[in-house]
Amino acid sequence: IKKIGVMTSGGDAPGMNAAIRSVARTCAFHNIECVGIYRGYEGMIEGDFKELTARNVKGLINKGGTVLKSARSSEFRTKEGREKAYNALIAKGIDGLVTIGGDGTFTGALIFNQEYGFPVMGIPGTIDNDIFGTSHTLGYDTALNTVVECIDKIRDTASSHNRLFFVEVMGRDVGHIALNVGIGAGAEEILIPEEDLGLDRLVESLRRSKKSGKSSSIVVVAEGDKIGKNVFELKDYVDENMKDYEVRVSVLGHMQRGGSPSCFDRVLASRMGVKAVESLMEGQSNYMVGLLSDKIVLTPLEKAVKGKSKINKELIRVSDIMTT
Ligand code: F6P
Numbered sequence: 001i002k003k004i005g006v007m008t009s010g011g012d013a014p015g016m017n018a019a020i021r022s023v024a025r026t027c028a029f030h031n032i033e034c035v036g037i038y039r040g041y042e043g044m045i046e047g048d049f050k051e052l053t054a055r056n057v058k059g060l061i062n063k064g065g066t067v068l069k070s071a072r073s074s075e076f077r078t079k080e081g082r083e084k085a086y087n088a089l090i091a092k093g094i095d096g097l098v099t100i101g102g103d104g105t106f107t108g109a110l111i112f113n114q115e116y117g118f119p120v121m122g123i124p125g126t127i128d129n130d131i132f133g134t135s136h137t138l139g140y141d142t143a144l145n146t147v148v149e150c151i152d153k154i155r156d157t158a159s160s161h162n163r164l165f166f167v168e169v170m171g172r173d174v175g176h177i178a179l180n181v182g183i184g185a186g187a188e189e190i191l192i193p194e195e196d197l198g199l200d201r202l203v204e205s206l207r208r209s210k211k212s213g214k215s216s217s218i219v220v221v222a223e224g225d226k227i228g229k230n231v232f233e234l235k236d237y238v239d240e241n242m243k244d245y246e247v248r249v250s251v252l253g254h255m256q257r258g259g260s261p262s263c264f265d266r267v268l269a270s271r272m273g274v275k276a277v278e279s280l281m282e283g284q285s286n287y288m289v290g291l292l293s294d295k296i297v298l299t300p301l302e303k304a305v306k307g308k309s310k311i312n313k314e315l316i317r318v319s320d321i322m323t324t
Helices: 017-027 040-046 079-092 103-116 139-162 176-184 200-210 230-243 255-256 262-281 301-306 313-322
Strands: 003-007 033-038 049-052 096-101 120-122 163-169 188-192 217-222 246-250 288-294 295-300
Touching: 003 040, 003 079, 017 033, 017 049, 017 096, 017 262, 033 040, 033 163, 040 079, 079 103, 079 313, 096 103, 096 262, 103 255, 103 301, 120 262, 120 301, 139 163, 139 176, 139 217, 139 246, 139 255, 139 262, 163 176, 163 230, 176 188, 176 217, 200 217, 200 230, 230 246, 262 288, 262 295, 262 313, 288 301, 295 301
Parallel strands: 003 033, 003 096, 096 120, 120 288, 163 217, 163 246, 188 217
Antiparallel strands: 033 049, 288 295
16 A cells, blocks of 8 residues: 545534544554545545645544545446546555544445545445444544534523423434433433334333423424424423423524544544554555444444444433433
């Protein structure tokens, strides 16, 4: 391996910049050239590249977002698009690729590898934590901390006005963010796609907590939860069935994806970057770097894409006990 390309793709996540920095510095450490690819597969097709050195990645460790930008490319889904991308990489002398992103990013990398035998390594970067083969994806820990801080603030105003708040959090189809922040911020109920509480049981549970002396409540709702059509419909239902509560909705939205990465994400990004580059140097390809039991391990990309990240049942039990 002489020249490694690094790119970010899909939804951005805090820690992506720290991972770019780590890949560039690990390359420099081993006297390998490093090239940043802008706008994910889109920039790869167009040959939108920039040399990365140990020095020009300075100041990145604490920056949110991704300086390489991110995009979801439809052209890369076509054979012609991938051929253009391959030609651009070869013309630049790039002979290994580190892709930082989620499911879609890895699927693209896999197809690319199958078609051209191009050496690829994946680093999981998404706030959703929905990737098999790692206990933590980059950005997840930061997002948890951001959301907990927001809910703490919402609780201040909820309790001042004796209100019930539905707080919708991100997570796409999974409830990792919701379950963890729900416990961390002391929510009264946590609604996640993996568990179906049902509207009636939700109302029943809120009535019970009101009876037990609670004057305000926070219900954390994962965006992928199926209990209502959406969080606003949920509010209407509870409004109708619990006249004694004033109900409000807060959808946290994209602020959950921003901000300076937590120390955990910075360290994880640094570790994953080192492993990705050194694995390519050892001739490994088609793997995702992950964290399992505090060890940096490799999982075949195919498994990472096909496998399901499971919700931690123990956390569900803890949350049940904490909300009594
Ligand atoms: O995958 C990260 C994520 O933020 C999800 O939590 C959310 O469902 C989605 O991306 C939002 O995508 P977009 O930024 O395209 O609206």
